[in-house]
Amino acid sequence: MTTITKERLLTIKQWRETYGPGSNVVLPAEEAEELARIVLASLEAEPVAWMCDDEDGREYNGHNEFSYGRRGIPLYAVPPAPNGLVKAVAFYEQVKRENPPVETGAWKDAVDWVLKQACQAVNTGINERRTIEENDD
Structure with a gap:
């Protein structure tokens, strides 16, 4: 390996x-x-723990997704790949497999644009979450 x-x-x-x-x-x-x-x-990736809160807003680590009857937030050692990015990469790979290779042209530009937009959307979502988390402090 x-x-x-x-x-x-x-x-x-x-x-x-x-x-x-x-x-x-x-x-x-x-x-x-x-x-x-x-x-x-x-x-x-599977969550390593769950973050839950009680009626008073206090946070605690739950044992599973539904600890004490409440919906928990999954916590990961390493976050899973964002679904939008995974779909974009799968689309990109499918297009590459099913079409003859091209170095230039409108078709290649369109495929590259879709992949770029998906990556930017994922990055924007990550940055928005970071901003929200930083403002919560």
């Missing part, structure tokens, strides 16, 4: 800037498999 280091992930992240949008790069099968394993584990 291959271990992917933070440095390697940063290198992969820079490929678009290094080689340009739409460039094909080679990722060893072992690394692709390890990245897929990590993403799948993230998608299937």
